[in-house]
Amino acid sequence: MSDKPTSGQKQLIETLRTRLGSGGIVTDPELIAPWLVDWRRRFRGHAAAMLQPDTVEQVQAIVREAGRLRVPLVPQGGNTSMVGGATPPVDGSALILSLRRLNKIRSLDPAAGLAVAEAGVVLADLHAAAAERGQRFPLTLGARGSATVGGLVSTNAGGMQVLRWGTMRGLVAGVEAVMADGALHNGLAALRKDNRGYNLDQLLIGAEGTLGIITAATLRIVPAVIARGVAWAGVSSPEAALLLLRRLQARTAAIESFEILPYETLAAALNYLPDSRPPLAGEHPWHLLIEAVESDPADEEPSSLLERLLGDALAEGEVTDATIATSEAQAEAFWRLRDSLSDAERASGPAVQHDIAVPVEAMPRFMTEAAREAEARFPGTRASGFGHLGDGNIHFHVRAPAGVDRERWQAEQGPVITRFVHDLVVAAGGTISAEHGIGQMKVAELERLSSPARMATLRAIKGALDPSGLLNPGKLVTLAPRSATP
Amino acid sequence: MSDKPTSGQKQLIETLRTRLGSGGIVTDPELIAPWLVDWRRRFRGHAAAMLQPDTVEQVQAIVREAGRLRVPLVPQGGNTSMVGGATPPVDGSALILSLRRLNKIRSLDPAAGLAVAEAGVVLADLHAAAAERGQRFPLTLGARGSATVGGLVSTNAGGMQVLRWGTMRGLVAGVEAVMADGALHNGLAALRKDNRGYNLDQLLIGAEGTLGIITAATLRIVPAVIARGVAWAGVSSPEAALLLLRRLQARTAAIESFEILPYETLAAALNYLPDSRPPLAGEHPWHLLIEAVESDPADEEPSSLLERLLGDALAEGEVTDATIATSEAQAEAFWRLRDSLSDAERASGPAVQHDIAVPVEAMPRFMTEAAREAEARFPGTRASGFGHLGDGNIHFHVRAPAGVDRERWQAEQGPVITRFVHDLVVAAGGTISAEHGIGQMKVAELERLSSPARMATLRAIKGALDPSGLLNPGKLVTLAPRSATP
Known part of the structure; x- marks a missing residue:
């Protein structure tokens, strides 16, 4: 439980000092402190130093030397993990490897529909860079002002537009990563077809930094949105909601978000948010927030599209009421309600x-x-x-x-x-981690609920690519079997 | 070079005889013979028996017992590999594990857009089953009458509709496979989000049966095509062709195929196919076959869509000539030209x-x-x-x-x-295998053209999941490093 470096760590820092330059190694405890705790303050670790490379070669040098000196590394981007995935171990055995300075957008090619962004690029900055060129990167989430490309790829992040665009896995065309021995895996060439053996890119996506350190990714971009339509609807049940979604999808490809919430969750949000108003009159057991977007001038204007389709659904009795935001301010008010649900619930009790x-x-x-x-x-x-x-x-x-x-x-x-x-x-055939990953929070539950055969396979892969267990130790899967009770 | 079983093989056959029943083990050399040669007759192997399980449990028993007795297995579906990926080794050390009898379509759910098909389901049969329910599986290729789901998944097959639908990787929602120790990996549940550790499904897709034996897959299906439009166009260069593609894609999502061929390749096909006619008058250095499909009644009829868009391109000088098939017979004639290119070239010389x-x-x-x-x-x-x-x-x-x-x-x-x-x-930053895989044909070239670090990673994964090297030996990557000259 010490913030003092071990002798191996000291040696590593010494070896890297010239290589990384003055901004490349942080040892001031005050500067490190914010990065030792996850943002929801459920996990707290220790680390004597934070390494901050600003080139891929520096990342390679760090990983190679750390391997030689057996110093574990915890890769970190925006530190917005929901499962303690970027928090160092409590025993101070690891150093933080921050990728935030590796933050160049190397290219952005609207014709090819591709951008190459380094691991430290913040999602909001990627959005802005794409927008400047009339494009967008169609994945967004609450932490967009902090979350970085490396973390988004490493956790196969989801968000609000998965319905249409899929998770990160569907948006990543290639990955560049430093493997445990310091070698560079360069999968950035955006080949639409490539059957040259096991797909390392796919293996690294969602591996939470435990198999390699992602340094950059080739990402798909799409034309910017011309207009959006945002609707709020009431339905009698989740079954009715899914039926509605299927009918909408059969008639348009423009639906990007389809969020459901029960009445009492909405009530908590209305109670929590000052100046908020119920989107619909009357009581409806379940509520829906629906967004459709227009990205092609030939498409129907999305508000009138939603009005037409929801009008039909109302006439058929498939929804109990519906309203279309008539202004961008109203659309934002609808989304603010959705975005506040977690906070509102937290405010209303444990x-x-x-x-x-x-x-x-x-x-x-x-x-x-x-x-x-x-x-x-x-x-x-x-x-x-x-x-x-x-x-x-x-x-x-x-x-x-x-x-x-x-x-x-x-x-x-x-x-x-x-x-x-x-x-x-x-x-029910489901997963205990849909979009947040395993991190350290769900390691024991993953072990408890997976077959021994599956755990053995995960461990075999970890052991094959990170035999010394130095990459993000204690996350996702540990090398030695651990007992089911944490 | 013997077709006589080794003592381990004899023991394995004996052990499995009751379990697999009479149709489950083939030892008659005449019945085995067709499966010892790849369909292009470039690779020839030997095997004393062909195991033909018809349940997943039987596959598990085979793999488990083969592991115990150290008998290598070569998984085989329709035997349509272009790279010798399903041909057994010449030394007779392996048995063939044919998945063809494992051929049930377990479910087909238009509402969910999903079908679960066993490894031995022939692609054409899957197409037919989907069509019966007003759906389609949007991947097709020349070998559709023989190629099976297991092989298509294991080779991450491509084909004619990748432009719109992606390769198998994009169409597989989940994989069921028997791992090297006989344990079952069940990834069939079609979870749109699942971040529970390393994605084994993705690792097995394209692994050519070297990491596990795929027994079934959950596949995405889409509504059947209402109509298609097929066009033939002439352009001055490949650059002009790509520019045209990008302009078409900016105006419609309906383009599914966009095939290019030079004039002399077309000439060879016209020469080879009796009763064929040049689609365009005059000489054009490059030719394009373009298909657009309508899958939604609200969409524009695809022939008139192509006519409009190619008319604009003609007016702009982006194409030198273009014609739209006015009947299904003409559309088929266009495609027959495309499908005959390889045969026509082979006929015209080595x-x-x-x-x-x-x-x-x-x-x-x-x-x-x-x-x-x-x-x-x-x-x-x-x-x-x-x-x-x-x-x-x-x-x-x-x-x-x-x-x-x-x-x-x-x-x-x-x-x-x-x-x-x-x-x-x-x-040029490309790949030596776009859609055919490595098989045995490209093993040496993969080794020659990959960095030692990448080969070490591929080998580490193979060693982790198939430590005895019993699954499809000699394909994709060998466990022991081989010399660069084959």
Whole structure:
């Protein structure tokens, strides 16, 4: 539990000092401190130094020398992991390898629909660079002002537009990475077809920095949005919501977001946000936020498209009410409600949260039944899910009974509730990590809920590519089998 | 070089006899013979038996027992590999594991847009099953009457619709496979988001059966085509062709195929096919076959869409001439010309063929320059490429000088020419295998043209998942480093 460097770390820092230059090594504890804690403050680690390369060659030198001296490295971008994936170990055994200074957009080619961005490029900066050229990178999420390309690729990030554009895996055309021995894997050439053996790019996407350090990625970009239409609709059930989504998708490819939330989650947000107003009159058990975009002048204007399609749905009784934002301000007000759901719930009391997915068609039933089962098993709690219905991915929250002590309830009930919810998810053929990854938070649950054969395979891959276990230790999968109880 | 079983093979057959039943083990040399040779008759192997499981449990039993007895297995589907990927070794050390009897379509769900097909399902049968439900599986290729799902997934197959739908990798939502120890990897649940560690599905796609035996896959299906439009156009150069493609794509998402061929390749096809007619009057240095499809009643009828867009291109001087097929018969005649190119060229004399890709934007220049360089280096040859311009993937052929002895020229000049072409491809940032894989044909070239670090990584993955090297031995990457000269 020390912030003092070990002798190996000291040697490493000494070896690298000339190579990295003055800005390349940070040892001032005050400067390091913010990077030792995850942004939700659930994980805290120690590290005697933060290495900040600004060239790929420097990353190679760091990884090579760290390998020689057996110093573990924790790669870090914007430090916005939801599962402690970028927080160093508590024992101070590792150094932080920050990729934030590796932040060039090497190229941006609208004709080819491709951009090459280094690991440290912040998502919002990528958005801005694309917009300048009349393009966009069609993935966004709350942390866009901090999250970096390297982290987004390494965690196969999702977000609000997966329905149309897929996760990062679908948007990455190639990866450049430094492997555990310091060798460079250069997969940046955007080959639409390439069957030259095992696909290392695909293996590195979502590997959370445990198999190699991503230094850059070739990303798909698409023409900028000309206009967007944002609608709010009420439906009777998650089943009705999915039916509506399928009907919309059969008639247009323009739907980019389709978010579901129950009435009481909306009520909490309305309560939490000053000056907010209910989008619809009357009470509706379930609410939908729908966005359609126009990226081609030949397309129908998205607001009138939504008006027409939702008008039909209203006439057919498929939605109970619907409204289209008539201004960009109103569209933003709708999105603000959606974006505040987590904060609003946190403000209204303690809750245990789960980032889970099941097959899309199974989600409506899961939402209803899992909530009922969780509430029955934990009397006094309220359970509900909201989020990306079209991806089969919701954030499933179990809120504490009124009046409990927050800290104590979280500590005592949290793990029990999580195991219960995860068991339901696995029984429904789903995943205990839809978009946040495993990090350190879910290592034990991954172990508990995966077959020994699968864990052996994950470990074999880790052992093959990082035999000394020096890349992001303690995340995703550990080299030595650990016991099921953390 | 024997077809007699080794003692390990005998034991394996004995152990499996009850388990697999009478149809499950073939030892009659006459029945095995057709499966010992690849369909282009370039590779010939030996195997004392062919195991033909019809359940996943039987595949598990085979792999487990083969592992115990150290008997290598060569997985085989339709045996349509272009690179000897399904042909057993010449020394008879392996048995064939045929997946053809594992041929159920387990489910086909138009609402979810998903089908689960076992490894032995023939592509044409999958097409038919989807069509019966008003759907289609949007990947097709010449071998569709023989090629199976397992092989298509294992080789990350491409084909004629990659431009719009991507390769198999983009169409596979999940994989079921038997790993080297007989354990089942079940990735069939179609989760749109799943970040539970390394993505084994992605690793198995394109692994050519060297990391696990694929037994089934969840595949994306899309609504059936309502109508198609097929056009033939002449352009002045590959550069003009790519410019045209980009302009078409900017105005419609309906383009599914965009095939390029030089004039003399067309001439060879016209000469080869009885009753064929030149699609265009006059001479044009480069020809294009373009297909657009309508899958939504709201879309523009594709023939009139192509007529409008190509009319504009003609007016702008971007194409030198163009014609739209006015009947399905004419559309088929256009495609027959395209499909006959390889056969026509083979009939017109010996040629060395290469399945290569470079980044799409670099392809026009590559086509021109590589042809010039190859012809300069090998006097008397004629070099040209044709194929999937929009994917950056062409089949690059170097044809023999007139009058040479076919066999002798192929044997003496083939490897030299191939190395020369591959060097050009690598220099252009491309791949020596765009869609055919490595198999046994390109093992030495992969080794020669990959960095030692990359080969070490491929070997580490192979060693981690198939430590005894029993799965499809000699294909893609060998466990022990082999010398660069085959």
